[in-house]
Amino acid sequence: MTDKPGDKIMEFGALIKFYRTQRGMTQGELAKGICSVPHLSKIENNSKEANEETVALLLERLNISMKEMEENEEQIKFLLREFSSHINFYLKDQIEDTNQKLKDIEHFIPFSKYIYIWELYKYRYLLFKGLLDKAELQRxxxxxxxxxxxxxxxxxxxxxxxxxxxxxxxxxxxxEILDDLFNENNNESFNGELLYHRAFIKSSLEQSGHAIHFGKLALQIFMNEFNFIRILHTLMLLGINYTHSNIYEEAQACFQHLIRNAEIVKEEQLLPQVFHNMGYLQQKMKNFKQALYYYQKSLMLQPDHNHDYLVTLYVVGELQYSLKSIEKAKACFEEVSSLAKDLGNKKFSLLAEFYLLKLVSSDKGFKYLETKVIPFLEGANEYADDLILFYKMLADYYNQKGMIVEAVKYLNKITE
Incomplete structure (x- = not known):
């Protein structure tokens, strides 16, 4: 989004006071032969509007020309627009370069009509960098x-x-905020970034239909702008939501496009996510060998000591377990258990322990699932998909043992 600063005018009074004090001049020294000291005081406090000639004379005595002020104002305007554009197009190196240029003239920005735009763009920059604590202070x-x-x-x-x-x-x-902004019929509601964020949030709320709708709108805008990196981000979002909606052909087309183009625009960091999600898609389509192929490609491209690697490795373990590849599953879950402890990830530590126990004794595994894993997942209140899977496993387990009451209990939890 670009700046539209409105009708604010340059704060010449505050500017004159800033440079006067910076140069160690008294009001009398600056005002001599130009205006009275009380008049200057009122100008500096913006309680009196000065005519252009008086301002020009005061600035001249401070060795600052009106032309220089106007040039600075234009430079700020240009850099802010450039800054916004670089963020929109995810041009990371250029973002840092322009940010530094703005910092170099930051002492002047408070006296320009762009004071709030600059502070807002600082907020946006901190969000872009993921510096949430600093962003909160700026907010x-x-x-x-x-x-x-x-x-x-x-x-x-x-x-x-x-x-x-x-x-x-x-x-x-x-x-709720984006919904209000979108319904205000402001032209900016059709900005690609805002539409992308709408799609991302709808996806996070598991509203795949809405995520696809806003994602397709964002994609069209990014394509019209030749915003290649954001095109890839949006295709990832669409691919994930097509998968959740069982629209497999469209999902596969998104991920194939991503695989072909992620390296071209130097988004190699995106590839592990693409391969993971392609693996999940193939798994849903019952193409288990293909799923393992893509999961393994994802693991090969990831650092082996982070959360994403842990997630992919766990999924591989589950898939190997379902395919009866017991030794491979065991190796995966042992690695998951060790890494989860190193990373302090209780969820995957519990899940790995469940499967490792289950490989030794079904009864021990399901007892651990019921007494340790389920209470943790229910307490976290954010693992609905996992809970449904494990409720079904427990229901099947108790049904096979003829314990119908317990089986029904977990079937009821699935429908709640």
Missing amino acids: ELLHKQKKNFSQHEDYLFRYYNAVFLMWKGQYKNAD
Whole structure:
């Protein structure tokens, strides 16, 4: 989104005071022969509007020309637009370069009409970098200035707040903000970034139909802009939601396009996710050998000591277990158990222990599932898919043992 600063004018009074104090001049020294000291004091406090000639003379005495001020203002405007564009197009090196250029002239920005746009873009930059603690501090600072925002600045602030809540996992609150912005019939509602974030949040809320709708709108805009990196991000989102919606042909087309093009635009970090999701798609389609092939490709491209590697490795273990490849499954779950402990991930530590026990004794495994795993997953209140799988496993286990009451108990949990 680009800046639309509205009707604010440059704060010449504050600017004159800043440079006067910086140069160690008294009000008398600056005002001599130009205006009275009380008049200068009123100008500096913006309680009196000075005419252009007086301002020009004061700036000249400070060795600053009106032309220089205008050039600085244009430079700020240009850099802010460039900054926004670089973030939109995910041009990471250029973002840092422009950010540094803005910091180099940051002392002047508070006196320009772009003061709030700059502070808003700082907020956006921190969100882009994933620096949520610093972003929260910037959010608090901006909230105190909210009453001074133009309509456009208020719009940006609400939009960035939605992105902040999204990264904090507060998807419902983020969705409500974006819904309000979208329904305001503002032309910016059809900005590719906002549509992408709508799709991302809808996906996180497991509303795949809505995620696909907004994702396709975002994709069209990114394609029109030749925004190649965001095209890949959106295809990933669409592929995941097509998979969840059992629209397998469309999902496969998205992932194949990603595999072909991720390396071309130097998004190699995306490939492990693409291969993982392609593996999951193949697994849903019952193409188990293909699924293992893509999961293994994902593992090969990942550092072996992070959360994503842990997730993929666990899925491989589950798949090997379902294919009766017991030794391979055991090896996977032993590695998952060790890595989960190193990473402090209790969920996968519990799940790996369940399968390792189950490989030794079905009864011991299901007792552990019922007394340790299920209570943890239910307490976390965020693992619905896992719970449904394990409720079904327990229901089948108790049904085979003729313990109908216990089986029905877990079947009922599935339908709750």
